[in-house]
């Protein structure tokens with residue numbers, strides 16, 4: 183069967199920046215669309231929560247970005263922190279500027295296999311970027327899931343991501359809990375690490391028939407995993423995404439190798455049970 187260029191995820195496609203907005207210091211969201219409408223249509227119908235793209239910034243290089251939008255939204259964007267040559271250059275882009283991308287890549291979260299389950303999402307800091315898609319997808323398909331609990335923590339109120347989304351999630355559809363490590367003047371919410379929310383009076387974390395999504399900085403990840411295991415979660419019911427430097431995206435170059443797995447083709451989504459067997463330092 184012939185494959186059209188739009189179907190070929192390995193072929194770079196031209197994308198055009200529509201708008202940029204500041205999220206928190208050092209972090210921006212870049213809204214874009216693919217120049218060719220067929221490519222755009224194909225992309226919107228194939229990407230899912232937990233997948234990623236390889237983005238080429240002309241003259242700078244190619245780098246990996248996860249996809250924070252949900253396929254239920256009908257739009258695409260990246261959220262990125264200034265961490266290197268490519269991300270610095272991309273944050274300076276203006277509407278109308280062009281870049282190239284390959285993808286969507288990766289296994290993504292198998293969302294349909296979670297239908298009928300309770301959901302717990304635990305995110306720390308910019309760990310919300312790869313989990314935003316999951317949350318939006320779940321809330322857009324709310325009747326397919328049982329209880330939904332979202333726990334999100336950041337260093338301080340100024341580093342809480344996706345301010346507009348947080349307002350929506352607070353309004354309903356899920357139990358939503360927010361915390362910061364240290365408060366600023368005028369902040370009246372919870373203070374403490376994200377795992378402290380599990381013990382907050384009135385909170386009962388659902389464990390049975392539940393899948394827990396966890397993403398965040400390594401130290402937060404370790405403590406949250408311990409908390410979840412102490413609560414009785416099975417390792418196979420905790421899922422996360424791995425970040426790795428990627429080059430080919432097709433399991434050939436070895437840059438994303440973790441143990442015997444290639445994050446680009448076997449991941450980036452793994453259960454905690456799998457992560458332990460990969461030899462990942464967690």
Ligand code: FES
Pocket residue numbers: 427428429430431432433434435436437438439444445446447
């Ligand atoms: S990026 Fe080359 S093997 Fe994964």
